[in-house]
Amino acid sequence: MARRKDRDYFGLNRFWSIILAIIPITSWILGLITKAKKGLKGHPWQIVCFVLRIIFGFNIIWLLDLIWIICFGRIFPWL
Numbered sequence: 001m002a003r004r005k006d007r008d009y010f011g012l013n014r015f016w017s018i019i020l021a022i023i024p025i026t027s028w029i030l031g032l033i034t035k036a037k038k039g040l041k042g043h044p045w046q047i048v049c050f051v052l053r054i055i056f057g058f059n060i061i062w063l064l065d066l067i068w069i070i071c072f073g074r075i076f077p078w079l
Helices: 014-022 023-037 046-056 061-074
Strands: none
Touching: 014 023, 014 046, 014 061, 023 046, 046 061
16 A cells, blocks of 8 residues: 655554644654655755744644644644
C-alpha cells in the first residue's frame, strides 16, 4: 500500500495521526520534523514559519494542528 506524502505525520493513517496530534509534545516534535522534512530551502518565509513553530508549537500551533488533522487530515499547512 502506498504511503501518502505531505499529509498526516509521515504517511501514517488518520487514526494514528490524530492520536499523535492530541499529545502536545509529540505534536510539537513531529510537526517540526515534518516541516523540516518538507524543506527549509533558505526561503525566508519558510525559516520564519519554522521558528514560529518552535516558539509557539506548544499552544497556538498545537491547537491549529489538532483541528487541521481532525478536519482535513494534515497538519496546519501555513506554519
